[in-house]
Every structure is written in C-alpha cells, then in structure tokens.
Amino acid sequence: MNPKRFSSSTWPSTTVKSRFTCGFLRALWRINRQRRTTSASSREIRRRYLRVKVAADVSMASAVGSRRAWSRAILLRKIRNQGQNGTVRVRRMSNILGMMRKRNIRGNYKCTEEVGTCQAEQLRKLVPGGEEMDMCNLLGETAHYIECLTTQGSAC
Amino acid sequence: MEPNLGTIARSISIRPNREETGLESLQFREEIHRLMIVPPENGSSFTALLELPETQAMELLHSPHSDKGVTVPLSGVPLHGINDDHKSYLPSFNGNLTFPSNKVLIERAAKFSVFASGEHSPETSSVPSDSSANLEKVKSEPADTDSNPNSSQLLVSDPTVNIKNQRSEKRKEREKKGKGCTKKTKIEISQDAEKLPYVHVRARRGQATDSHSLAERARREKINARMKLLQELVPGCSKISGTALVLDEIINHVQSLQRQVELLSMRLASVNPRIDFNLDSLFAPESGSLVDSNFSSMVSPLLWPEIPFNGNRQQHQQQWNFDALHRPLWGREEDSHTFITMENSLLSYDSANSASLHSNQLKMEL
Numbered sequence: 001m002n003p004k005r006f007s008s009s010t011w012p013s014t015t016v017k018s019r020f021t022c023g024f025l026r027a028l029w030r031i032n033r034q035r036r037t038t039s040a041s042s043r044e045i046r047r048r049y050l051r052v053k054v055a056a057d058v059s060m061a062s063a064v065g066s067r068r069a070w071s072r073a074i075l076l077r078k079i080r081n082q083g084q085n086g087t088v089r090v091r092r093m094s095n096i097l098g099m100m101r102k103r104n105i106r107g108n109y110k111c112t113e114e115v116g117t118c119q120a121e122q123l124r125k126l127v128p129g130g131e132e133m134d135m136c137n138l139l140g141e142t143a144h145y146i147e148c149l150t151t152q153g154s155a156c
Numbered sequence: 157m158e159p160n161l162g163t164i165a166r167s168i169s170i171r172p173n174r175e176e177t178g179l180e181s182l183q184f185r186e187e188i189h190r191l192m193i194v195p196p197e198n199g200s201s202f203t204a205l206l207e208l209p210e211t212q213a214m215e216l217l218h219s220p221h222s223d224k225g226v227t228v229p230l231s232g233v234p235l236h237g238i239n240d241d242h243k244s245y246l247p248s249f250n251g252n253l254t255f256p257s258n259k260v261l262i263e264r265a266a267k268f269s270v271f272a273s274g275e276h277s278p279e280t281s282s283v284p285s286d287s288s289a290n291l292e293k294v295k296s297e298p299a300d301t302d303s304n305p306n307s308s309q310l311l312v313s314d315p316t317v318n319i320k321n322q323r324s325e326k327r328k329e330r331e332k333k334g335k336g337c338t339k340k341t342k343i344e345i346s347q348d349a350e351k352l353p354y355v356h357v358r359a360r361r362g363q364a365t366d367s368h369s370l371a372e373r374a375r376r377e378k379i380n381a382r383m384k385l386l387q388e389l390v391p392g393c394s395k396i397s398g399t400a401l402v403l404d405e406i407i408n409h410v411q412s413l414q415r416q417v418e419l420l421s422m423r424l425a426s427v428n429p430r431i432d433f434n435l436d437s438l439f440a441p442e443s444g445s446l447v448d449s450n451f452s453s454m455v456s457p458l459l460w461p462e463i464p465f466n467g468n469r470q471q472h473q474q475q476w477n478f479d480a481l482h483r484p485l486w487g488r489e490e491d492s493h494t495f496i497t498m499e500n501s502l503l504s505y506d507s508a509n510s511a512s513l514h515s516n517q518l519k520m521e522l
Contacts, residue, residue: 028424049425056421119403126410136375139382142406146389149413156420 016063017151023059024155031055054078057128060152070141073129 031051058078061071123138124131127145363373387393387402390409396402 031425045426049422052421052425053418056417119400119407122407123403123410126407126414136378136382139379139386142410143382143386143389146386146406146410146413149410149417153413153416153420156417156424 016148017155019063020060020148020152021155023062024056027055027059028052056152056156060148064144064148068141068144069133069137070127070129070145077128 031048057074061074061078064071066072066075120135120138123142124133127138127142129141133141363369383399383402386406387396390406393402393405393409396405
C-alpha cells in the first residue's frame with residue numbers, strides 16, 4: 001500500500017487511518033462506478049449517501065479489524081445485508097462469527113445496573129453492537145469507537 | 157504398621173480416583189479420620205506416615221502433579237481445586253498428607269507472618285475461626301502451616317476449608333486478608349504467582365469480605381477506570397464530576413461525531429461523480445495531502461456544526477449556504493495541482509452538493 005510507505009510517526013493511528021482511507025476511497029470509487037446517471041434527484045442522492053455511509057462504516061470496521069466488538073457488529077451487519085441480497089462471503093462470516101463466539105462468552109455477561117440505565121441504553125443504541133454488552137465492555141468499546149470516529153472525520 | 161499405612165495410602169489413592177464429582181469432601185473426611193486414627197494407634201510420628209504414602213501415593217496419583225505436590229504442598233490444594241477438576245484436589249491433598257518435608261512447611265509458615273504469630277496452642281481455636289472467616293481464602297494457609305506438629309488439626313481444618321472452597325465455586329477473586337482474622341495480625345498475605353484468571357482484590361479494612369461484594373467492587377473499579385479513560389478522550393469531560401453528567405457528555409460527543417461523519421459522507425455522496433481520476437496518483441501523495449486538507453476540513457464543520465440533516469429536502473437550501481462559505485476555501489485550494497486539489501477538496505470539503513453545480517465548478521477548475 002502506498003500510503004503505508006508514507007505513514008510516519010505514530011504507527012497504529014496512521015495505519016488505521018491509512019487503511020481506512022484506502023478502503024473508503026476504493027469503496028467510493030466502486031460506488032461511483034455504479035452510478036449510471038448523474039441525476040440530481042433527491043432519492044438517488046439519498047441512496048448514494050446511504051451507500052457511502054455504509055462504506056465509511058465498513059471501511060472503518062475493516063481497518064480496525066475484528067478485534068473490537070463494534071467493528072465485528074458492523075461487519076456482521078454488512079454480511080447479513082449482503083446475504084439478503086444474495087452475496088454471502090462465507091469465509092469472512094465464519095471468521096467473524098468465530099471471533100464473536102470466542103469473545104462474547106464474556107461479553108454477554110450482564111453487569112449489575114449501577115450507573116444510570118437510560119444513559120446506558122442510549123450508549124448501547126449509539127455504539128454498534130452495544131446491545132449485548134455489559135457496562136464495562138460497553139465503556140471500553142465506546143472509547144475505541146470515539147477514537148475511530150475522530151479518525152474517520154479527520155480523514156474525510 | 158507399615159502394611160497398614162500402605163493399604164491406607166493405597167485405599168486413599170484409589171478412592172479419590174472414583175469420585176471426581178462433588179463428594180470429595182466427605183471422602184476426605186473419612187480418609188482423614190482414618191489417617192488420624194493411624195498415628196495415635198501406632199504411636200509413630202507422622203514422618204513414618206510420610207514415607208510410605210509419599211512414595212506410593214505420589215507414584216499412583218501424582219503423575220501430572222508431582223512437582224506441585226512436592227514443591228507447593230500448601231498452595232497446591234486450593235489452587236488445583238479451583239483450577240482443574242476436582243481430581244486435582246486429591247493429588248495435591250495427598251501431597252499435603254504426605255508432607256514431603258516438614259521443613260518446607262516450616263519455611264512457609266515463617267513466610268506468612270500471619271501464621272508465624274499463631275502459636276500451636278491457640279491453633280485449634282484460631283484455625284477454625286480463620287477458616288470460617290476465610291470464606292474466600294482459597295489458600296488454606298493457616299491450616300496448612302499450622303499442621304507441622306498438629307497434623308490432626310490440619311486434617312480437620314483442611315476439609316472444611318476445602319469444602320468451603322468447593323462451595324464457592326464461582327471464584328472471581330482471592331481476598332488478600334487485611335481484615336477477617338481477628339486473632340491474628342492484620343498483615344496481608346502475598347499470594348504466589350498463580351496463573352489463574354482471577355482478579356486479585358485487596359480487601360481493605362472495614363470493607364465487606366463477602367464474595368459477592370468483592371466481585372461487585374472489582375467490577376465497579378473496572379468501570380470507574382474505563383470512565384476515566386472516556387473522560388480523557390472526550391474534551392471537556394474531565395471537569396465534570398459525577399457519572400451521569402459525564403455519560404451525558406459522552407453520549408453527546410458520540411452523537412456529534414456520528415453526525416459529522418454522516419454529513420461528510422453525504423457530501424461525498426453528492427460529489428461522487430468527480431472521482432474519475434487516476435487513483436494511483438491520488439494514493440501517492442494522499443497521506444501528505446490529507447494532513448493539509450485536515451485544516452480546511454475542520455474549519456467547515458465548525459462553521460455549521462448544528463445543521464440538521466433532514467433529508468434531501470433541505471439540501472438545495474444547504475447548497476447555497478455551502479457555496480457562499482466555501483468559495484473562499486475553494487479558491488485557496490486552487491494553488492496546488494489540479495488533480496490533487498480536486499481530490500483534496502473532495503475529501504476534505506465540498507462546497508456544492510448538487511451535481512450541476514459541481515460540473516460547473518469542474519469546468520471552471522479545469
């Protein structure tokens with residue numbers, strides 16, 4: 001990857017960022033290729049926007065990898081959607097499911113409700129894949145998610 | 157005498173193999189009583205008992221645990237009982253019974269100052285109290301270290317401790333005793349390095365030593381640590397005190413970040429037709445140019461941070477706003493190469509959202 005050669009200083013952030021930008025640009029290019037008309041219709045734009053948003057999320061998740069629960073949730077969601085459309089990537093799905101099974105043994109352990117539950121519910125809705133996480137994992141995932149959202153925003 | 161000991165040892169070694177599920181405690185008691193009976197009958201010291209069972213029992217059972225049975229006789233008991241199957245209790249327990257070397261025990265007793273203070277006379281009283289107080293004590297150290305001359309007492313207290321250990325199966329923590337033994341000194345025992353997935357929590361003075369409360373406390377500490385991390389991440393959160401408000405801030409921050417990304421992606425989606433260029437040329441200077449474009453990009457979100465995205469109905473309205481704001485930015489970016497600037501502006505900040513406007517501007521730039 002060319003950008004990786006240029007990456008300097010902090011190793012992890014630049015690679016995640018560069019990986020994300022590469023994947024994102026590639027996805028954008030693919031989406032752009034699919035465009036048939038240059039119509040300015042709102043519906044078309046809306047649909048493209050959604051596709052770009054999904055592409056951003058997925059490229060971010062793939063840049064992070066399957067190490068984080070929220071990235072796994074995003075990728076699984078994408079695979080499920082793809083499955084509905086008929087294209088299922090079996091290899092990736094099995095990898096991610098295996099990861100999820102390994103990690104979620106601990107993750108599904110419901111923590112005691114200590115902090116405000118309404119806020120916890122809100123957080124769970126915001127963070128992808130946060131539905132089944134206990135409080136401590138949820139907080140950790142939120143932290144990583146915030147980091148990656150900032151890199152996403154700064155890269156665009 | 158010796159055949160008796162041999163048979164007893166063999167019976168002990170055989171019986172544990174049969175039971176691997178919950179009834180070891182009872183078996184223990186029986187074996188221990190049997191063992192207890194033996195020394196007084198024979199009048200021989202416990203060392204005689206040591207020789208035979210040591211060799212035989214060790215051979216019979218200690219195939220995997222021989223090392224631990226010898227070197228770590230005391231801590232081996234609770235360790236194995238919790239870690240492995242109940243089968244492991246027995247070899248290690250037999251290792252305790254065998255007492256390969258009393259010197260080892262004495263050394264261990266010297267190590268743990270708690271027990272160093274306890275004399276042998278009050279042992280009987282202190283040991284049961286200790287074991288009762290140590291619901292969480294996986295290491296039956298008091299019982300073990302007190303056993304040197306008072307093997308019987310050890311044998312009696314060991315099963316009780318073991319039973320309690322077995323009862324509290326869901327062990328999450330080991331309590332380092334700071335409180336709980338009223339009769340002994342309050343010195344905390346340093347646990348050996350155990351490669352167990354347990355959370356070691358220090359029970360401070362005046363705190364409950366119940367297993368549940370310990371688990372809750374450990375969890376609370378974990379949660380508090382993560383909250384601190386989050387506070388550092390989110391700007392402006394470190395001044396706020398109180399978890400509820402901090403959480404509100406965090407939620408707001410996450411929502412704003414998501415909205416930012418959505419807006420950027422929306423802009424990109426509308427600008428998409430412009431990505432017709434050679435991506436290789438794009439990729440090469442991309443890393444450097446991204447950094448440059450960051451500044452311009454960060455400016456724009458700040459200019460209109462709260463524009464609600466209500467779908468495409470308002471897009472046209474926004475276009476004109478964007479145009480007005482971004483013409484100056486656009487002009488600034490024209491200084492560099494056309495290809496790169498166009499990609500930069502695409503990536504960093506797009507002025508117009510409508511395709512028509514874009515095409516016009518493209519013509520202008522090219």
